[in-house]
Amino acid sequence: xxxxxxxxxxxxxxxxxxxxxxxxxxxxxxxxxxxxxxxxxxxxxxxxxxxxxxxxxxxxxxxxxxxxxxxxxxxxxxxxxxxxxxxxxxxxxxxxxxxxxxxxxxxxxxxxxxxxxxxxxxxxxxxxxxxxxxxxxxxxxxxxxxxxxxxxxxxxxxxxxxxxxxxxxxxxxxxxxxxxxxxxxxxxxxxxxxxxxxxxxxxxxxxxxxxxxxxxxxxxxxxxxxxxxxxxxxxxxxxxxxxxxxxxxxxxxxxxxxxxxxxxxxxxxxxxxxxxxxxx
Amino acid sequence: xxxxxxxxxxxxxxxxxxxxxxxxxxxxxxxxxxxxxxxxxxxxxxxxxxxxxxxxxxxxxxxxxxxxxxxxxxxxxxxxxxxxxxxxxxxxxxxxxxxxxxxxxxxxxxxxxxxxxxxxxxxxxxxxxxxxxxxxxxxxxxxxxxxxxxxxxxxxxxxxxxxxxxxxxxxxxxxxxxxxxxxxxxxxxxxxxxxxxxxxxxxxxxxxxxxxxxxxxxxxxxxxxxxxxxxxxxxxxxxxxxxxxxxxxxxxxxxxxxxxxxxxxxxxxxxxxxxxxxxxxxxxxxxxxxxxxxxxxxxxxxxxxxxxxxxx
Numbered sequence: 110x111x112x113x114x115x116x117x118x119x120x121x122x123x124x125x126x127x128x129x130x131x132x133x134x135x136x137x138x139x140x141x142x143x144x145x146x147x148x149x150x151x152x153x154x155x156x157x158x159x160x161x162x163x164x165x166x167x168x169x170x171x172x173x174x175x176x177x178x179x180x181x182x183x184x185x186x187x188x189x190x191x192x193x194x195x196x197x198x199x200x201x202x203x204x205x206x207x208x209x210x211x212x213x214x215x216x217x218x219x220x221x222x223x224x225x226x227x228x229x230x231x232x233x234x235x236x237x238x239x240x241x242x243x244x245x246x247x248x249x250x251x252x253x254x255x256x257x258x259x260x261x262x263x264x265x266x267x268x269x270x271x272x273x274x275x276x277x278x279x280x281x282x283x284x285x286x287x288x289x290x291x292x293x294x295x296x297x298x299x300x301x302x303x304x305x306x307x308x309x310x311x312x313x314x315x316x317x318x319x320x321x322x323x324x325x326x327x328x329x330x331x332x333x334x335x336x337x338x339x340x341x342x343x344x345x346x347x348x349x350x351x352x353x354x355x356x357x358x359x360x361x362x363x364x365x366x367x368x369x370x371x372x373x374x375x376x377x378x379x380x381x382x383x384x385x386x387x388x389x
Numbered sequence: 390x391x392x393x394x395x396x397x398x399x400x401x402x403x404x405x406x407x408x409x410x411x412x413x414x415x416x417x418x419x420x421x422x423x424x425x426x427x428x429x430x431x432x433x434x435x436x437x438x439x440x441x442x443x444x445x446x447x448x449x450x451x452x453x454x455x456x457x458x459x460x461x462x463x464x465x466x467x468x469x470x471x472x473x474x475x476x477x478x479x480x481x482x483x484x485x486x487x488x489x490x491x492x493x494x495x496x497x498x499x500x501x502x503x504x505x506x507x508x509x510x511x512x513x514x515x516x517x518x519x520x521x522x523x524x525x526x527x528x529x530x531x532x533x534x535x536x537x538x539x540x541x542x543x544x545x546x547x548x549x550x551x552x553x554x555x556x557x558x559x560x561x562x563x564x565x566x567x568x569x570x571x572x573x574x575x576x577x578x579x580x581x582x583x584x585x586x587x588x589x590x591x592x593x594x595x596x597x598x599x600x601x602x603x604x605x606x607x608x609x610x611x612x613x614x615x616x617x618x619x620x621x622x623x624x625x626x627x628x629x630x631x632x633x634x635x636x637x638x639x640x641x642x643x644x645x646x647x648x649x650x651x652x653x654x655x656x657x658x659x660x661x662x663x664x665x666x667x668x669x670x671x672x673x674x675x676x677x678x679x680x681x682x683x684x685x686x687x688x689x690x691x692x693x694x695x696x697x698x699x700x701x
Contacts, residue, residue, distance in 0.1 A: 132508040157537040203415040210408025232682045235663050235675045236429030259419035290407040319516035340518040356526050363519045383584030
């Protein structure tokens, strides 16, 4: 091998082994979760094994006697899907408006967006809840969905994106053809922006799907709970010894949808995190 | 010709006005749901409101802020947050940095980045509530699988293992949460750092190779200086996120347990006064929110200054 020494090969192998070990640390808890989801509480208490057992049905019954996870998933869908669509569409609209039109106040809006990207979310929490009380929006999905129209981070990213992928001459040409501005946006700009929008939308979806603090504050009726809020009610079940298997199964069921999303869109997800770092 | 030019000019002005329509929905929602809540919180922080919108509230000036600064439970919570975040950030950035060094090394030329990246990122996808209950159950000191596993390893070496209560004792709970946070976030940091390395023009590395530069020279003189902005970005975002730590400690530490006081973070303390029935003092919670914001702001500015000074 190009005269590389044995020492080099050994070192490289050790590096790979360490990388694989770290990967195992990342995946092992999930493996334990899946194995333990099939074992009864008593079996889990007795000792550690990687061999699955046959108590999945009892665990399933315990989980669903405690809460209906599918209902929670459906509630999460009802929040995360509209919120993601609103973020995707209106962020693209705003980003295009900021990037392609020179109007008074444009840069003020842009800098306000940048400032709000850096403001920690907890700062407005109290005021937000206060506002929702006044608007009689507590225990409805509206406060979790409507604010998605204004997502500063997504607008910021898409503004840079549209500047780099859209040539103004294309828009000019449409104008000469007599197309109105909104029509041009829908028919010409949106398709060109779609890879960037997709990247942000998937991350937005995951964020909405996993959100805990805000839904917990806004929602206070069991039948409205999104999946993470529903999962958090496990807190009340202190009897870990007898219900361990059921808890593992509940966690496993809650994890499956997001793993499915990831298996289809991992490329977009990785590239959106990368974009997060490069945008500065 | 002149008339024609004039026409296009007025038309262009109209077209630019259309920009307002494009940003209008954003502006309206942004003002109502982002700007107003932040200002409303500021207003409430100067009042003695108990439950926002219910009962009377009076203006109390800076009293809430004075109370925050002398509240020993607040300082304890801030200390807890800093301790959990501190260990977490050292491990998380350290690990991400080491991985970045391994994968950008010009001598070893490691392959498989795409696969490792996905595996390392996986824990970050899972909702905090699921992660919390997964580890809470695994780490249960009497019945949990983690202690069983450690016990097996001890036995293998002929030693006896005294089961550690990872979450229930003040000595361990904070570090345990730091490590779980690291497990969740190091992949994210690694991907960002790696994106920075991949963004460096190949020309630099080729030129360095022609000059016969060693791997450490390349790393120190090319890679490190060029990813500094991304390092700063990762450091600041993890600071903003880390000081707002809530989900994991809130879900993993039982209120009744001995460890609760050692893992109660600032946002958990804020939550107690902002939302928990019986203890709501919205005015005071708002002041806590602003004090935390100022602390985050000051540390961000310091981080920014430190990084920029080195660059010169």
